[in-house]
Amino acid sequence: MGKINKVNLMAKKRIEENEVFKSYFKNLTDRERAVFEGGITLGALFHQFVGTPVSLNSKETLEKAIEESMKNQPCVEDIEVKINGNFEDGKYLSLTGEMLDVRLKIKVNETTAILRLRYIEELDYPLMYVEEITS
Template sequence: MKLKILVVFDMNEPGEKYFSNLSDRERAIFEGGISMGALFHQFTGTPVSLETADGLESAISESIKLQPAIMDVEVHIDREMIRKTAGEFGYVSLTGDMLSVRLTVEHGSERVTVRMEYLEELRYPLMYIED
């Protein structure tokens, strides 16, 4: 038997009234998109090395979890790309093609998975709704 937990948002919470025209799924997708865009534009360009990649993954994850409705964050930075591109100083600037991210977002009765990954056929770090 599957147990589904309903998260009820208080309509008296600041700002909640501005989203009353959205379904729970639409709101979850909105929150996931806003968080993914913030993550990408905030962290690309950050210096990263093999020694700091774990810490940067953790910092990205913990900061994005602060956003509304974000239940879980998985961040992976491609270590092989760091190895291949690190220069004399041992670090590179983080780019979208180094990131693989999955966000689990819940609002009301809906849960969505928002994904960002570099797709070779597009040569682009695509953000999309995975589930």
């Protein structure tokens, strides 16, 4: 029971649970808030990590670190990051947006949004969009 309490306490300390923080979002519906926070996290992820040296050896560690760092962002419930690229043994690449395949789950009260960042060949562009949103 002590453990459950502690976990609850920790959860409460996340900044998005703060009443002052919440007061800034009263003008948004839960859906709007979910896609706003999802947009922030996708933009943050792209512009924080693009340029990172990455190779076959370091790819998985980087995917994991991107996931774990982005879980700190407000309202992030889950995230999966996959780095695609034409890796050759011993060679490294500089991470680009085109190499990223991200699936991000945002939760605001009862609303859940699944957002994506992935390269769309038809557009030749790493697109950020909302794949699904349910409330």
